Amino acid sequence: MSLVANPFLSDRSLKIRAKAIPWEGYQRAGLLGADDVQLVQRVAGARDKAESILDAEGETYAALYIRLLNKLSRKDTLQFILVLLGDFIADRDERISLFFRQPDSPYPPLLKLLDSQDDFVRLKASAIASTILSYDRQPADQVVAKLLQHLSHLIRSPNEPEAQDVGTQCLESVLRVARARSMCWAPEGQEAKAPKVIEGLVQLLRTDPSPQMQYQLGFCFWLLTFDQTIAEQINSHYNLIPLLLDLSKRAIKEKVIRVVVASFCNLVTKAPKQNLAPMLIAKVLPYVQTLQGRKFSDEEIKEDVDFLADELKKSFEGLTTYDEYKSELATGHLTWSPPHKNDDFWRDNAHKLTDKDREQLKVLVHLLVSSTEALTLAVAANDIAQFVKYHDNGKKAIEDLGAKARVMELMAHGDPDVKYQSLVATQRLMSHAWA
Numbered sequence: 001m002s003l004v005a006n007p008f009l010s011d012r013s014l015k016i017r018a019k020a021i022p023w024e025g026y027q028r029a030g031l032l033g034a035d036d037v038q039l040v041q042r043v044a045g046a047r048d049k050a051e052s053i054l055d056a057e058g059e060t061y062a063a064l065y066i067r068l069l070n071k072l073s074r075k076d077t078l079q080f081i082l083v084l085l086g087d088f089i090a091d092r093d094e095r096i097s098l099f100f101r102q103p104d105s106p107y108p109p110l111l112k113l114l115d116s117q118d119d120f121v122r123l124k125a126s127a128i129a130s131t132i133l134s135y136d137r138q139p140a141d142q143v144v145a146k147l148l149q150h151l152s153h154l155i156r157s158p159n160e161p162e163a164q165d166v167g168t169q170c171l172e173s174v175l176r177v178a179r180a181r182s183m184c185w186a187p188e189g190q191e192a193k194a195p196k197v198i199e200g201l202v203q204l205l206r207t208d209p210s211p212q213m214q215y216q217l218g219f220c221f222w223l224l225t226f227d228q229t230i231a232e233q234i235n236s237h238y239n240l241i242p243l244l245l246d247l248s249k250r251a252i253k254e255k256v257i258r259v260v261v262a263s264f265c266n267l268v269t270k271a272p273k274q275n276l277a278p279m280l281i282a283k284v285l286p287y288v289q290t291l292q293g294r295k296f297s298d299e300e301i302k303e304d305v306d307f308l309a310d311e312l313k314k315s316f317e318g319l320t321t322y323d324e325y326k327s328e329l330a331t332g333h334l335t336w337s338p339p340h341k342n343d344d345f346w347r348d349n350a351h352k353l354t355d356k357d358r359e360q361l362k363v364l365v366h367l368l369v370s371s372t373e374a375l376t377l378a379v380a381a382n383d384i385a386q387f388v389k390y391h392d393n394g395k396k397a398i399e400d401l402g403a404k405a406r407v408m409e410l411m412a413h414g415d416p417d418v419k420y421q422s423l424v425a426t427q428r429l430m431s432h433a434w435a
Helices: 007-017 023-028 034-043 047-056 058-071 075-089 093-099 107-113 119-133 141-155 161-174 178-183 197-205 211-224 228-238 240-250 254-270 272-281 284-292 299-317 321-331 343-370 374-390 394-400 404-412 416-430
Strands: none
Touching: 007 075, 007 119, 023 034, 034 047, 034 058, 047 058, 047 075, 058 075, 058 093, 058 107, 075 093, 075 119, 093 119, 107 119, 107 141, 119 141, 119 161, 141 161, 141 178, 141 197, 161 197, 161 211, 178 228, 197 211, 197 228, 197 240, 211 240, 211 254, 228 240, 228 254, 228 272, 228 321, 240 254, 240 272, 240 284, 254 272, 254 284, 254 299, 272 284, 272 299, 272 321, 284 299, 321 343, 343 374, 343 394, 343 404, 374 394, 374 404, 374 416, 394 404, 394 416, 404 416
16 A cells, blocks of 8 residues: 655655765764664665665564654654655555564554644654554554544644645545544544544535545545444435535546445445435436446446446335435435425325324424524425424424424524525414414
8 A cells, every 4th residue: 555645745755865864973872773873874875775675674674663763853853764664665565564563563653743743744654654554453442543533633624735635545544444434433422532534524525625635535435334333324414425426426537436336335235224215315316327328447336336226226116205205304404305395295294294203293393403504494494384284283283392482583594595484484383273
């Protein structure tokens, strides 16, 4: 696996390699022994000449780099060591395993450097630690947690595009580890304990990412959807399916479409109950059907597209309009899909919202009370008005659930559509129930 490809790190690495480091001075000061100085000087020159030495004496140099990071603290020296360490593991998977045979772990000195005030040191250490972690079969939880917290901070740094780029690429490595994926999601009520990795990735997805960043984000979400709990809950928390669909539609590169479609396949395979209906509501099926008519260089894309189309078709055939409405409520995000404005729908289905102790009506009221999205609030207010109009005891049911005050409150909302729909709902609640 290669290290991150970032212009800032590449340019700085070239300049750092050209600097002279006073290794003999460290020896005279007693910070390094003569053997360590000799070892580092052998590989500090031309990179191509160093490769044969590193191939022959890899274990020796793995131990050396850990010792140097532990002993030295000058910024320019740390930069140089990190460049050498990056050269040591870049595209040389077999060398990474050498670190796990050492008596001293590479993690403590690398994790300490994540808090460096120097941008190069901080980002280069992030890249190296992430690459090493992705090959660790049993990483310690505290190591994973520290790295995830750090990377979540990088990707949520809007004024630092270099940090966002490096952080996202590092997550492409770290999220290959099952334990890292599971630690990105906390049980309900414990969200504050989880690193804000997914939140940061969603924020980046909502911007206008470059084609390469589109792929990096899609790849991260694909990895995340291998986790069962995340696959079950991520769409309801972040309305991810429409975001990924939009990402795929805007994609210039085929590889972006590949990771989005693969993510959808994971969501359908691992959590069909939670994700099939939201995909139908988001109109994933028509998009996937257009993909079936395209030619792709990667045969796996076609296989995934055909699988997804088949699963969505089967689900669509067994879905009634009311099932679709319930599924939309379950996503926590409402749009002006056909049922909301259809009088026949409400005439036939308003009473169903009170089945099972008003189960679906409570979900609708919860959205009206808790959502911060103007569109969801407007549609929910409309649905309250429709329910009151077509249910004999609709007005009382709404009052019993305490939603009347919220509807009236939304008449002062800043969004004109929310204001209008709330006014209509209030008028219905204040008048006699429809008969």
